[in-house]
Amino acid sequence: MSSQDPGVGVEPSRDEGSAASDGPANAAIDVDGLELVYSDGTAAVQGVDMTVPEGEFFGFLGPNGAGKTTTIKVFATLLSPTAGEVSVNGFDVRSEPRAIRETIGYMAQETSIDPELTAEENVRFACEAYGVPSAERDERVTELLDLVDLADVADKRSEEFSGGMKKRLDAATALVHRPPLVFLDEPTTGLDPKARNRLWEYFRRINDLGTTIFLTTQYLEEADQLCDRLAVILDGEIVADGSPAxxxxxxxxxxxxxxxxxxGDASSRAATIAREFEAFADASVTETDEGISVTAETAREHGTDLLVALRDADLTVTGFNIRAPTLDDVFLAITGEELDADESSEADAEGSR
Amino acid sequence: MSGSDGDGAVASADGATAATDETRAATDGRGPVGSGNSFFGDVWVNFKRWNLKAVRNPFVLVVSLVQPIIFLVLFTEVFGTVAGGAVNQGIPGISYETYLVPAIAVQVALAAAITSGVGLVNDIENGMFEKVLVTPMNRTAVFVGKTAAEVFRIAVQIAIIIGLGVALGAEVVSGVVGVVGIVAVGVLFSLWFVAFSNALALLTRDQESTIIGANLLQFPLLFLSSAFLPLGALPGWIQTFARFNPVTYGVDAARSLMVDRDVMTVIDVSWFGGTLDGVAPGVAVLAGLDLLLGGVAVYLLSRASSSDVK
Incomplete structure (x- = not known):
């Protein structure tokens, strides 16, 4: 969250002298007109433009199948774009993939660790794969296992770990080479709240040290808590961006x-009444599982009037609450649907394999 | 995350700059290396990982050895006296033990090669395949390292089988040089099946299908060849099949080394006048087959690592 203060800690490594990028000198990611069409014809990403400055904690939101993972895989050089210009850390994804691989950390949506190796061996393999000098490896392994709280189980095989421990180990292996830019694709999906909080704390810490973070998530609270700036992708296009506030x-x-x-139809009857309610000039009304949700400038002043109107229509109000909008409301307003993990989409191609 | 951070970061940025010229060539996996490692450094890193994984699975190691050992012991004990006659018609003056050891060496190579594809499927399933693709390691080096670890294991297992065979009464007429030669032929033989099991793995993306698919071939290949009996003692259709069976070429080449004379049954050459006339054609056929199936596996691998994008 303190990307405004990158001076504390590490100056992230970046090739300032590279002329490969046309974007701003300090952009970790610079994208112009990215399109990606899978060979089966699925257009997963259709014309995305974005710039992520160095040091930012950037959140990338969208329903399943919207193109989040596809986009992140283009940045990580796992997929080659069909059209558009993409530069990551100043390097072009098409012509300089190896330079990008050396300067990014990538944590895939599916936890990726070798279950037959111990925690320590997993981190050590990553050190060797990224060419961490052998003199520094021991120290780096110890430091990272400490950082993700796995020092106690360093010599245990990782197949015995809980989901949260595996995720933390995965995160540690993505950081062995101290990348200035880290991609986290739904890093906390399926974790319990405690494990999630621990990972959050950890991501904040590396961001405080100056690392740019590109995060996708299903959890709007997570985006709200962590991110400096968000972009929402829907059907392969970016439909909104800005700070959470x-x-x-x-x-x-x-x-x-x-x-x-x-x-029976209590919710739909109530929604009709709310839509026609004169005191809420430009209200947006949605039916929820429990009843209805009304967003309006004058919700606080005239809320009780609506409740009376509902009672007059023989509807029984069992509870109500007036609150400030959350990111869920933002999401609802933008996409017209709730961010639902079970949502089915034709774009199965987004599956992480 | 403090202390030497700055140094490490600067070093990696420099490395990245140096790498940019080479990355174009490197995209296809054959270019020079820009990471901290050399090509052989990358091979070594992966060689170590796969050896470590093999040691972590002693069960697989033992079982892939035990089955051929059972064959060696049972066949020599049960068929030894009966088969001895047939064997002596083909190659006068050798025991069935001596006749069988090269065949069992080839069987070990077959059994162990199956695990190569299984390892690849596991890597795809647990995300390590993709994880490795995101690292700056040279992709060719990654798979060379993995294959080297498997070949190393196969060589050790064949050496164990030869040792056991000698203990049971087999005789390696050509001595230590012959043993090394038999191991080399076994390794050469294993490569086409390693490639085959990897291709199967990439096509099925499923562990059980890979194991079943590769195992299904194992016994027909072994029995429809010169492995257990001389071809002259077998029905005509088996003799025909054996002519196209890689096992025949592997076994006959290894057996020529074992008995130190040309016992190649399906190709008759007289280039060298001696044992090598039995070894060379087998080696040539196996090398060709390795290249062919290796090419198929490499093609499937590069397709799998670049995903299906237009």
Whole structure:
């Protein structure tokens, strides 16, 4: 979160002299018109432009199949773009993939560790693969295992680890070469809250040290907590970007959640009443599992009036709450749907393998 | 994350700059290396990892040895007296033990080669395949290192089988040179099956299918060849099949070394006048087959590492 303060710690390695990039001198990622079409014809990414400055904690959001993983794989040189210019750390993804591989850390969506090796051996293999000088390896391995709290189980085979421990080990192996830019593709999916918090703390720490972080996530709270700036991708196109606060402001007004006694079409009847409610000039109304959710400038002043109107229509209100918008509301307003992990999409190609 | 950070970071940036000229050539996996490692450094890193994994699976190591050992012991004990006659018609004056050891060496090579594809499937399943692709390691070196580890294991296992055969009464007429030669022929033989199991792995992407697919071939290949009995003692259709069976070439080449005379049954050459007339054609056929299937496996591998993008 303190990307404004990159002076504390490490100056990330970057090739300042490289003329390969047309983008701003201090852009970790610079993308112009990225398109990617899979060989089966699926257009996973359609014209993405973005710039991520050095030191930023950047969040990339979108429903499943929107093109998040595909985009991140282009940055990590695992996929070659169909069209567009992409430079990462000042290097072109097409002509200089090896230079990019040397200067990025990549944590895939699926936990990627060798289960037959111990925690220590996994990190050591990564050190060797990235060419960490042999004199520094012992120290680096110890330091990283400490950082991810796995020093106690350094000599245990990683197949015995819990999901959270495996993720942390995976994260450690992505950092052996001290990359100035790290890609994290849904790093906390499937973890319990405690494990998630630990990883968050860890990501903040490396960001504080000056590392640029590019994060995709299913959890809007995670994006809200960690990211300086967000972009939302939908059907392969970026539909919104800005800081979490900016995006919330754009929603406008406040949110009134109303819980209704379940009774057939109670939610849809209530939604109709709310839409026609005169006091909420430009309200956006959505049906939720419990009842309805109304976003409007005047939600606080006229909320009670709506509740009365609902009662007059023989609807039983079992609870209500007025609150400031969250990123969920932002997401709902932008995409017209809730960020749902189970959402099916034709773009199965986004699956991480 | 402090202390020597600055130094490491600067060094890696320099390395990156130096690498840019070479990366174009490197994209296809054959170019010079720009990471901290040389090509052989990358080979060594992967060689170590796969050896470590092999040692972590003593069960697999032992089982892939035990099955051929069972064959060696059972065949010599059960068929030894009966088969001895047939064997002596083909190659006068040798025991069935001596006749069988080269065949079992080839069987070891077959059994151990299957695990190569299984290892690849596991790597794809647990994400290590992709993880390695994201590192700056030379991709050719990655697979050379993996294959070298498997070949090393096969060489050790064949040496064990020869030792056991000698203990059971087999005789390596050509001595130590012959033993080295038999191991070399076994390794050469194993490569086409290593490539085959990797190709199977990349096509099925499934551990069980790879094992079943490769195992299915193992016994027909062994029995429809000169491995257990001289071809003259076998029905005509088997003799025909054996002519196209790589096992025949591997076994006959190894057996020529074992008995120190030309016992190649399917190709008759007289280039050297002696044992090498039995070894050379087998080696030539196996080398060709290795190149062919190796090419297929490399093609499938490079397709798998670049994904299906337009």
């Amino acid at each position: 900016d995006l919330k402001r754009e929603v406008g007004g406040e949110v009134l959640d109303v819980e209704l006694e379940a009774d």
